[in-house]
Amino acid sequence: MRLYSMKFCPYAQRTRLVLAAKRIRNEVVNINLVTKPDWFFYRNPLGKVPCLEFDGKVIFESLITADYLDEVYPSPYLLNSTDPFRKAQDRILIEMFNMVHSNLYKLYRAKLDVEDSWKGPIGGIQKGLTIFEEELTKREIKFFGGENPGMVDYMIWPWMERLPTLPILSHEKFKVEMENFPNLAKWISDMKEDSAVKESHISPENHARFITGFLSGNPDGLLC
Amino acid sequence: MRLYSMKFCPYAQRTRLVLAAKRIRNEVVNINLVTKPDWFFYRNPLGKVPCLEFDGKVIFESLITADYLDEVYPSPYLLNSTDPFRKAQDRILIEMFNMVHSNLYKLYRAKLDVEDSWKGPIGGIQKGLTIFEEELTKREIKFFGGENPGMVDYMIWPWMERLPTLPILSHEKFKVEMENFPNLAKWISDMKEDSAVKESHISPENHARFITGFLSGNPDGLLC
Numbered sequence: 001m002r003l004y005s006m007k008f009c010p011y012a013q014r015t016r017l018v019l020a021a022k023r024i025r026n027e028v029v030n031i032n033l034v035t036k037p038d039w040f041f042y043r044n045p046l047g048k049v050p051c052l053e054f055d056g057k058v059i060f061e062s063l064i065t066a067d068y069l070d071e072v073y074p075s076p077y078l079l080n081s082t083d084p085f086r087k088a089q090d091r092i093l094i095e096m097f098n099m100v101h102s103n104l105y106k107l108y109r110a111k112l113d114v115e116d117s118w119k120g121p122i123g124g125i126q127k128g129l130t131i132f133e134e135e136l137t138k139r140e141i142k143f144f145g146g147e148n149p150g151m152v153d154y155m156i157w158p159w160m161e162r163l164p165t166l167p168i169l170s171h172e173k174f175k176v177e178m179e180n181f182p183n184l185a186k187w188i189s190d191m192k193e194d195s196a197v198k199e200s201h202i203s204p205e206n207h208a209r210f211i212t213g214f215l216s217g218n219p220d221g222l223l224c
Numbered sequence: 225m226r227l228y229s230m231k232f233c234p235y236a237q238r239t240r241l242v243l244a245a246k247r248i249r250n251e252v253v254n255i256n257l258v259t260k261p262d263w264f265f266y267r268n269p270l271g272k273v274p275c276l277e278f279d280g281k282v283i284f285e286s287l288i289t290a291d292y293l294d295e296v297y298p299s300p301y302l303l304n305s306t307d308p309f310r311k312a313q314d315r316i317l318i319e320m321f322n323m324v325h326s327n328l329y330k331l332y333r334a335k336l337d338v339e340d341s342w343k344g345p346i347g348g349i350q351k352g353l354t355i356f357e358e359e360l361t362k363r364e365i366k367f368f369g370g371e372n373p374g375m376v377d378y379m380i381w382p383w384m385e386r387l388p389t390l391p392i393l394s395h396e397k398f399k400v401e402m403e404n405f406p407n408l409a410k411w412i413s414d415m416k417e418d419s420a421v422k423e424s425h426i427s428p429e430n431h432a433r434f435i436t437g438f439l440s441g442n443p444d445g446l447l448c
Contacts, residue, residue: 059309059312067312071308085281087292087295091285091288092285095285095288
């Protein structure tokens with residue numbers, strides 16, 4: 001099992017989290033996404049990571065790789081496999097998280113020192129987080145997946161790990177006030193104790209350095 | 225089983241195709257997507273169709289509703305359920321179809337009488353169709369799903385049905401030359417014979433009327 005990845009890519013991190021949670025032996029090949037090697041397009045015509053290679057076969061797209069691994073390596077199951085309705089609900093939640101990460105990218109591209117350019121995306125992130133705060137309250141359990149992290153937990157984590165980059169990149173002008181999301185705040189500290197999460201964890205300072213470099217067109221030395 | 229739908233919505237058509245293929249009894253409630261009723265947001269906070277309601281439960285997002293129905297009503301299975309790799313491949317194909325439908329929407333919004341504004345999207349559509357033409361050639365079978373239409377066939381069909389709107393909307397300035405895609409051309413005529421496809425079929429002329437109305441902000445009378 002080989003994973004084509006990139007250290008700072010949140011989508012590739014999704015697959016890495018699933019591989020780690022299931023303790024699937026794998027080797028990681030980091031791809032320079034700025035100057036992609038030609039041979040990589042033979043694996044994935046879209047040239048994107050994550051991309052999984054095994055037995056001469058290739059699959060890509062973060063959610064598809066995660067579902068595949070969950071089906072073929074069911075110990076432990078990350079998506080509740082016995083209840084199709086619960087499975088659908090979890091998939092809907094993962095889709096709804098787009099509200100958080102699409103607005104996070106808008107913020108990265110906005111001028112964070114100009115208040116007008118971040119009001120909209122900030123509202124979107126807070127609206128998105130509210131859905132997850134309420135869902136966690138409703139489920140009355142430690143993780144979205146139950147006593148242990150499940151598919152929802154791992155699929156949203158990469159961007160939750162990146163939320164603390166906002167005060168760094170905006171020079172403390174903006175941060176998500178986690179006291180407004182007490183259950184999510186507790187969830188974040190619980191997730192940080194998970195061994196799969198620890199394996200791919202990168203500090204907010206290093207994420208912020210990468211994002212600054214990437215946006216300025218100069219992520220070299222940070223890519224792999 | 226109740227489906228909140230809209231007659232001209234390609235995403236809702238995906239769910240309708242699955243319901244029809246599996247002969248699942250259902251009632252359709254068409255939603256006016258321009259002036260959405262308040263009560264609909266209690267079903268789907270995103271206010272989008274398709275949205276399925278059953279036993280006091282609600283699910284939405286076209287691919288999630290399709291997967292749910294496929295799991296709960298497995299006769300016939302639309303996504304190969306015994307081979308996780310084939311299932312992943314089919315899901316990747318469905319994702320890659322984005323290249324066709326995202327560019328179709330770009331064309332709808334472009335000025336179709338100005339050549340420069342359609343060259344890029346047209347190239348994207350042709351590149352996307354080439355992937356499906358080659359895959360069909362490789363699979364050497366009538367439909368992507370085998371002897372009968374499967375998940376890939378139904379999930380891409382709504383936009384394949386809308387491709388012939390292009391010469392109508394561009395006053396014959398542009399059309400996808402299907403002779404460049406002989407297997408797909410055969411597939412289209414086979415799909416048109418499928419009873420599920422027939423149930424939700426709308427003519428290119430009526431699709432074009434709806435799209436013209438929708439883009440001009442006046443789709444009334446065509447919405448439901």
